[in-house]
Amino acid sequence: MKLYEFQRSGHSHKARLMLALLGLEYESVALNGQEGEHKSAAFLSKNPFGQVPVLEDGDTTIRDSQAILVYLARQYGAEHWLPLEPAAMAQVMAWLSTAANEIARGPALLRAHHKFGRDINLADAEQTTANLLAILQAQLAGQQWLAGDRISIADIAVYPYIALAPEGNIDLQPYPAITGWLARIQSLEGYTGMPGMWTPTATA
Ligand SMILES: N[C@@H](CCC(=O)N[C@@H](CS)C(=O)NCC(=O)O)C(=O)O
The missing domain is CATH 1.20.1050.10 (Glutathione S-transferase Yfyf (Class Pi); Chain A, domain 2)
Structure with missing residues (x-):
């Protein structure tokens, strides 16, 4: 899995924390907000809102921290x-x-x-x-x-x-x-x- 994030973003931390509590391995992709990396064409193709966090799991791309929690809970977590x-x-x-x-x-x-x-x-x-x-x-x-x-x-x-x-x-x-x-x-x-x-x- 890959997590696109800003280091100081609380929304990104929701995803980081859930991944950690479930003991899941992932690669962190820290975007440079000051250089506008979250508004690049490459990133907008993952999230047209140009916001972090975004999670990629194989062919599945999920934007929005709440949606990422839902995905991780149902895909990898206990009931x-x-x-x-x-x-x-x-x-x-x-x-x-x-x-x-x-x-x-x-x-x-x-x-x-x-x-x-x-x-x-x-x-x-x-x-x-x-x-x-x-x-x-x-x-x-x-x-x-x-x-x-x-x-x-x-x-x-x-x-x-x-x-x-x-x-x-x-x-x-x-x-x-x-x-x-x-x-x-x-x-x-x-x-x-x-x-x-x-x-x-x-x-x-
Ligand atoms: N509803 C979104 C909000 C995400 C959000 O506001 N992310 C901020 C960083 S904490 C962001 O990417 N801001 C850049 C922008 O809006 O241009 C979520 O929960 O993931």
Whole structure:
């Protein structure tokens, strides 16, 4: 398998983390975003949106981090990563949708602003993030994993940009159920992190 990615991309990290937790070998193809490699004709033929991550597995090419998680779970993972029972599957999909929506518009944008200087609607991103963190805290206060009683790709989809929240000037200390969940994921066999992620000794 080949993973086309940016080193500092949380979306790319979702795919990296899932590959690592499943113990799968792959080749990392790190694109140079500053040189616009993700907008080259060669890369646009893999993803017309010109975005990472993209996964290639033999003749199969998959764009979008959520779709990559779905593929890896069903192709290589045990049932609990993406259960087929309709209601259980829907619970997981709801969190994948949250990852593509509120997380992308909230903590991911705040990180893009504070770490990379992107111009954003700050008040909007802060409001989306505050609402999201309150919902996550409530959900995780009552259960160990986001969807059901086992880890699933719901947890992997949501994890990177919550773990990277401190780089968006977000203090996770008021959310002990969220930090407990981050620590649970970080203690999984095969776990891999990236610079800037919250750790149990972090102060913000
Ligand atoms: N919905 C996509 C979003 C991917 C995305 O926004 N990737 C960013 C890097 S984190 C990117 O490639 N940005 C370059 C661009 O949009 O031109 C996913 O989940 O994979």
